Amino acid sequence: MRIVRYLKNSKIAVALIVCLLIVQAFTDLALPNYTSQIVDVGIQQSGVEHAATEEMTARTHDLVAMMLPEGDEKTFEAAYDETDQGTYKLNAQGEREQAELDRMVSLPLVAIHYSHQIPDLDLDQALQAYQAGAVQKQQILDMLDKAKEQMGDMGDSIVDQQAIAAARAEYEQLGYNLSDMQMRYLVRIGLTMLGLAALGMAVAILVGFIASRTAAKVGATLRAKLFRQVVSFSDAEVQSFSAASLITRGTNDIQLVQMVTVMLLRMVLYAPILAIGGIIMVSRTNLAMSWIIVLAVVVIGVLIVVLMKVAMPKFKIMQKLIDRVNLVSREILTGLPVIRAFDRQPFEEQRFDVASTRLMKTQLFTNRVMTFMMPLMMLIMNGVSVLIVWVGGSYIDNGTIQTGDLIAFITYAMVIIMGFLMIGMISIMLPRADVAAQRVDEVLSKQPTICDPAPGKARDAELAGRTGGARIVFDDVSFKYGDSAECVLENLDFACEPGQTTAIIGSTGSGKSTVVKLIERFYDVTCGSITVDGVDVRDVSQEALRAQLGYVPQKAFLFSGTIQSNIAYSDEGMPEERVELAAQVAQAADFIASKAEGLDAEVSQGGTNVSGGQRQRLAIARALATEARAYLFDDSFSALDYKTDAALRQELHTRLGGKTVVIVAQRISTILHADKIVVLDDGRIVGQGTHDELMEGCEEYREIAMSQLSAEELNGGDAA
Numbered sequence: 001m002r003i004v005r006y007l008k009n010s011k012i013a014v015a016l017i018v019c020l021l022i023v024q025a026f027t028d029l030a031l032p033n034y035t036s037q038i039v040d041v042g043i044q045q046s047g048v049e050h051a052a053t054e055e056m057t058a059r060t061h062d063l064v065a066m067m068l069p070e071g072d073e074k075t076f077e078a079a080y081d082e083t084d085q086g087t088y089k090l091n092a093q094g095e096r097e098q099a100e101l102d103r104m105v106s107l108p109l110v111a112i113h114y115s116h117q118i119p120d121l122d123l124d125q126a127l128q129a130y131q132a133g134a135v136q137k138q139q140i141l142d143m144l145d146k147a148k149e150q151m152g153d154m155g156d157s158i159v160d161q162q163a164i165a166a167a168r169a170e171y172e173q174l175g176y177n178l179s180d181m182q183m184r185y186l187v188r189i190g191l192t193m194l195g196l197a198a199l200g201m202a203v204a205i206l207v208g209f210i211a212s213r214t215a216a217k218v219g220a221t222l223r224a225k226l227f228r229q230v231v232s233f234s235d236a237e238v239q240s241f242s243a244a245s246l247i248t249r250g251t252n253d254i255q256l257v258q259m260v261t262v263m264l265l266r267m268v269l270y271a272p273i274l275a276i277g278g279i280i281m282v283s284r285t286n287l288a289m290s291w292i293i294v295l296a297v298v299v300i301g302v303l304i305v306v307l308m309k310v311a312m313p314k315f316k317i318m319q320k321l322i323d324r325v326n327l328v329s330r331e332i333l334t335g336l337p338v339i340r341a342f343d344r345q346p347f348e349e350q351r352f353d354v355a356s357t358r359l360m361k362t363q364l365f366t367n368r369v370m371t372f373m374m375p376l377m378m379l380i381m382n383g384v385s386v387l388i389v390w391v392g393g394s395y396i397d398n399g400t401i402q403t404g405d406l407i408a409f410i411t412y413a414m415v416i417i418m419g420f421l422m423i424g425m426i427s428i429m430l431p432r433a434d435v436a437a438q439r440v441d442e443v444l445s446k447q448p449t450i451c452d453p454a455p456g457k458a459r460d461a462e463l464a465g466r467t468g469g470a471r472i473v474f475d476d477v478s479f480k481y482g483d484s485a486e487c488v489l490e491n492l493d494f495a496c497e498p499g500q501t502t503a504i505i506g507s508t509g510s511g512k513s514t515v516v517k518l519i520e521r522f523y524d525v526t527c528g529s530i531t532v533d534g535v536d537v538r539d540v541s542q543e544a545l546r547a548q549l550g551y552v553p554q555k556a557f558l559f560s561g562t563i564q565s566n567i568a569y570s571d572e573g574m575p576e577e578r579v580e581l582a583a584q585v586a587q588a589a590d591f592i593a594s595k596a597e598g599l600d601a602e603v604s605q606g607g608t609n610v611s612g613g614q615r616q617r618l619a620i621a622r623a624l625a626t627e628a629r630a631y632l633f634d635d636s637f638s639a640l641d642y643k644t645d646a647a648l649r650q651e652l653h654t655r656l657g658g659k660t661v662v663i664v665a666q667r668i669s670t671i672l673h674a675d676k677i678v679v680l681d682d683g684r685i686v687g688q689g690t691h692d693e694l695m696e697g698c699e700e701y702r703e704i705a706m707s708q709l710s711a712e713e714l715n716g717g718d719a720a
């Protein structure tokens with residue numbers, strides 16, 4: 001069970017909860033016993049608990065002593081002390097042995113109490129005869145045994161009940177106020193019950209508090225781990241899960257795990273304690289009716305199994321359906337302008353509706369099944385109560401049990417059934433949470449395809465501290481994405497020299513962006529190698545490699561914050577001058593100056609409140625603000641107008657003197673003056689050299705150039 005594993009680091013909290021739950025079970029289980037006492041002793045017996053009264057008259061004392069076997073007589077004599085008034089009071093030793101005394105004195109007391117109803121029996125005479133030695137103890141004991149035998153099976157319980165009546169009569173004879181006694185008893189038991197209830201409540205609150213804290217900690221730890229793991233993923237892993245699913249796993253799934261962890265700590269641990277405690281208490285009350293509880297538990301078991309069989313498959317697909325709704329919503333929200341432009345709202349609404357309705361139907365189904373559960377459970381509980389009253393009624397009738405015992409039995413039966421109910425509810429929730437936990441584990445156990453070399457083997461030191469440009473070399477590089485059969489790049493051989501601009505050009509889908517992504521090591525090459533200053537990119541840590549590179553992605557992405565925080569993204573403490581210089585080189589200074597807040601102007605999430613060109617310029621400034629040795633521009637000038645494009649290239653040329661520049665471009669004018677142009681066609685290099693060389697020797701390049709440039713430009717003029 002995965003969820004239990006998550007509690008590995010919270011052993012102390014779990015142990016504490018178990019201890020507290022035992023206390024809570026003790027209070028919960030003790031209360032019905034007190035209710036039973038209130039009914040049996042407090043009400044029916046007027047608060048008289050024991051047959052062995054606290055005080056008795058000398059006559060009763062002597063008569064009881066006469067009717068006890070010798071061993072018991074000694075104990076009895078030792079338990080009572082004679083008072084100045086000639087009565088006998090229970091002493092401390094007697095209080096300790098009260099249960100034993102009750103057993104002894106019951107029959108003699110009943111005999112004394114009812115003696116006047118038996119003709120020809122004069123106990124006083126018998127006592128005199130006994131004291132005079134005319135009658136032997138054994139004769140009296142035989143007489144008592146015979147009387148008891150005549151009462152049959154019910155003898156014991158009848159004697160117990162009548163003994164209490166006799167004790168009451170004894171108290172009355174001594175002038176005790178019985179209603180005061182009753183009130184004192186009721187108040188004492190009532191206060192004990194209140195105290196127990198308060199303790200139970202305090203413990204329950206404490207358990208809830210610790211359980212919630214522990215579960216919240218489990219949730220937070222899982223979220224942190226998941227986030228760290230997802231951040232370490234390459235594009236391939238993110239794609240394999242899909243961003244929407246990763247979000248559901250990080251939010252909904254972990255939330256479910258957290259919720260069930262609370263239930264696990266509060267209910268799953270409590271249920272067996274309660275059920276076992278209840279069974280022990282019931283066995284003390286009345287075993288004859290236990291079959292009712294067994295029957296109820298079996299019925300509940302069957303009910304839960306049926307419900308699980310019906311609802312479980314639906315529970316299992318629920319998480320996938322939530323994923324789907326997330327995916328569709330994300331796509332629709334991101335593509336809203338396109339949807340509007342093509343007037344596809346009805347279609348998208350329909351798509352969303354399908355995903356949402358499937359989720360709704362599944363949830364409705366499971367909720368409906370669950371709705372059945374509560375009334376059915378109540379039916380079972382009420383049925384059990386009725387059965388107990390019915391069966392118990394006859395037991396009360398023939399004196400086997402008392403009314404209070406019956407009430408206590410009903411309550412214990414409910415406690416046991418509740419325990420099993422809780423186990424049932426959890427057994428429905430747990431598999432669902434287990435699916436969620438499994439989904440989280442899938443992410444956590446996914447091995448990132450891009451890994452750093454072993455700590456001792458990393459060649460970071462060879463790159464650290466170098467200045468000037470970096471020499472990037474592609475040596476017979478081939479690459480294919482994931483499991484796809486075809487190579488996107490094949491046998492690439494070229495070098496990007498320091499202090500030079502290397503341009504990569506080619507038709508759409510020819511693999512230009514992939515080249516840059518391979519330098520950044522977002523993916524690993526399938527064959528061949530890429531080296532930076534002679535060091536294979538796989539032999540250095542990703543951090544060290546990327547510190548050498550300034551990257552501007554094809555799709556400029558900005559974070560919510562300010563212009564300043566976006567440009568200084570690589571280093572929060574970046575000096576203002578560097579931010580300004582980067583903005584200036586990236587041709588963003590003018591538009592920043594036009595903003596009232598300047599560098600502190602707000603940027604919304606994804607940079608949606610700036611234009612495409614401005615976004616590109618800020619993304620360029622962000623890369624230029626780093627201290628990289630090679631700058632990779634992946635089609636980063638496409639949204640710039642020709643003038644800005646030219647000015648930017650001019651600035652790059654002068655400011656980035658010795659650095660390496662790699663420019664992926666669609667527009668030939670952007671790369672016209674590059675030191676080397678690599679022409680890609682369908683993942684293969686079809687030519688490399690300067691513009692002039694390629695115009696002469698590369699058919700594909702000439703075609704692109706002729707389609708984009710005027711005759712004048714082709715003859716040496718500048719497109720800008």
Ligand SMILES: Nc1ncnc2c1ncn2[C@@H]1O[C@H](COP(=O)(O)OP(=O)(O)OP(=O)(O)O)[C@@H](O)[C@H]1O
Nearest residue numbers: 235481488506507508509510511512513514515635
């Ligand atoms: N994540 C990916 N998974 C699978 N295939 C991909 C992935 N990214 C790109 N491709 C495929 O690899 C090929 C090259 O893509 P790439 O983005 O490198 O081309 P490009 O030359 O930069 O195109 P463009 O000029 O349109 O940006 C394309 O055929 C594309 O379908």
